[in-house]
Amino acid sequence: GESVGLHLPTLSVQEGDNSIINCAYSNSASDYFIWYKQESGKGPQFIIDIRSNMDKRQGQRVTVLLNKTVKHLSLQIAATQPGDSAVYFCAESTGGYNKLIFGAGTRLAVHP
């Protein structure tokens, strides 16, 4: 498939370990944040979102943490599986509109 980004930071983890992907966002006025997963040759796929009035939200095997003080977002994946290998993007939105500002992305490589 086509490469999403040639020089993305890469996080390498062992299967079964927990993964933490970090993201610094740019706009202190952003009020909605999303994590997307993009596999090779596919469009981004929604993982989990969080609003600025929360600091933690959990989904199935995933947790998003938001620290507005330092404008930092993280995605935690529990018991990482080979199928989790992909590029992960954080995105921010301001004012309730569907215009997202994406981060540069992090490549997650899961090794058996």
Added chain:
Amino acid sequence: KAGVTQTPRYLIKTRGQQVTLSCSPISGHRSVSWYQQTPGQGLQFLFEYFSETQRNKGNFPGRFSGRQFSNSRSEMNVSTLELGDSALYLCASSSKISGRAAGELFFGEGSRLTVL
């Protein structure tokens, strides 16, 4: 429920030509957004349409344009193609138009444009 459908999936053009890309949103979704993805610049917002009106626009030159039809299908056009326009063009649809849940977008698989 069918996902977001983009056509064509792949196309090759030469500099100076123009191109039109098509997007059919998920049934019932009225908001359609377009993004450009390149290895150097990442994912960048182009524009968003709702009810046949452009609601938001990113920082792209006027060569990039779009429209939305009454059935919510959308097209984007790039005129006078440049080498730097080579990219994956992604369309996303949303059922949310504003308010608390705005921003949850469902993406298609993209149209990969190569400009020679």
